[in-house]
Amino acid sequence: MPVMSIARFEKFFRTAAGLDVDKNDLKRYSDFVDAKLYDLLTIAQATAKANGRDIVRISDLPITKGLQESIHRFREIDQELELGPILEQLAARPALDRAPDEETEAAYPEIIGGLSLALARSFKIIHPDLKNPRTQHWDDARAVFDLLL
Numbered sequence: 001m002p003v004m005s006i007a008r009f010e011k012f013f014r015t016a017a018g019l020d021v022d023k024n025d026l027k028r029y030s031d032f033v034d035a036k037l038y039d040l041l042t043i044a045q046a047t048a049k050a051n052g053r054d055i056v057r058i059s060d061l062p063i064t065k066g067l068q069e070s071i072h073r074f075r076e077i078d079q080e081l082e083l084g085p086i087l088e089q090l091a092a093r094p095a096l097d098r099a100p101d102e103e104t105e106a107a108y109p110e111i112i113g114g115l116s117l118a119l120a121r122s123f124k125i126i127h128p129d130l131k132n133p134r135t136q137h138w139d140d141a142r143a144v145f146d147l148l149l
Helices: 003-017 023-050 065-081 084-090 102-126 135-148
Strands: none
Touching: 003 023, 003 065, 003 084, 003 102, 023 084, 023 102, 023 135, 065 102, 084 102, 102 135
């Protein structure tokens, strides 16, 4: 990730939850994003299949009320930070039995943004005084997301 992107990543976590992350956290963040997007797409694929379709539509994604609210809040933050292009690059395109349509793929950056905002805020819920997440904090937050998504 280019240096400018790292700076935006750091600013995003400061803005979203008052956290100080650094370039060493990028790998954990990238792994989280890849895993959660894959999880959402796996369920969406099953929904498309159950509905007899060969393509995954955005309505197939299991976007919860909380995630939808995080996506809306992310949009507000993104107006200042312009993370969309960076998140577009991070959006792994996992191999699926059913291909997503263009609208679904176009939504990936905002979905990742919503997941990112929820992740940042979850750190503070689990560890209210946290300033600089360490491996255990990342593991704790990921365990919560694994339980729910």
